[in-house]
Amino acid sequence: MELSKTNLNSLSLLKKIPKSVHQELLSLVFGVLLQQVDETEIEKSQTLKQIDSTLLKEVYSGLITIIIQAIKANLNEKSLAHFLKDTNSPTEFVGLLSTAYGKTFQKIRETHLETTGFYLKRLISINWRMDYIIKSNKIEQIDKPVYFIDLNLQKKDGQIEKLKFSCDTNQLQDLVTTLKDAVLAKKTQK
């Protein structure tokens, strides 16, 4: 895993930050990576205000870079902890970081990297079912057909995701027409 010297140094800078603040900093970093928290929260945080802002910026950017590079290299929790041991960072922090990394690794990979990467889920198979709706507890005499469509998509790691949706006859007709156009496009090209 290649990291610039400044990034590696940023972890050793953590020694200048009081321990009580470490956890807050870590949760903000992972919050940003999981896209649950906006970066501006870091400026708003009361606990982090006590830290010199240049120092904070260096440590923050160093942490983000390390985590993303680690995810890209597919490091697991132990390998990351091992790697960090050589970087002169406080051991307690390394422990906290690795645990948080292990918990959120999959999710960050999915939300960030796979959407910007080039592997999309592949369509494997399709299942369908046609029902006739008679009534519900809210409304009676519906008397309409409905289709349930089930798509099986395979992710890069082999896991299968099911995508379910319903449609009525008109929507299905539109769908079939769109797909037929798509199929025809390839036939006319070759």
Added chain:
Amino acid sequence: MVIIYFNNEQKEDLQFLQELSFEVGSKIVQVSIDFFKGNYNPKLLQNVSTKLNLPQLKVERCVYALSYLFTESSKLSLSKSDFLESVNAISPTKEIEECLLESYQKNREEMRRILSEMSLKLPSIDSLQWRLDVQISSRRTSNEAKPVYLLKLKTSDNRTVWFQADYNELESMTNQLEIALKESKSQHYKRIKKYIK
């Protein structure tokens, strides 16, 4: 023949309509239709009751009872005669009866539409967009020409799913869905439809 039954409380609330003049009564009916459509405004109820010089609680309960009447009759799709039979339970004046029937007939379709939106359903498909690309090379292979379809599916719960498919998969998906569509024109379906009616 389907009729709606009112419990005693509701009957009492609806009897309240009798005591009012036609204009006032029709205003209250209008309020209950709006109430059903989702325009519930407690201030409006207050204004209406003070303007008409009526106790607010009674007006409110009458509006609720009327909403029940309209909800059930739309749900069951009552015919004119069934509706009038149900309304007869509170022995309304001719004018009130006509006013209720007119409101029901005018608003029935919309009320049924609102009810079906509230019913149980799976997210439905909004749109499917596709793009045909040719994959030229990747990290592991180079100098190939593989056609790849990129697809974007949007569903009514605001989910967008991106996926890819190659030509064979797309063709088989199209074939399957065409078969599904043909089912709606099949003999079996027509038979079921006839029997359920």
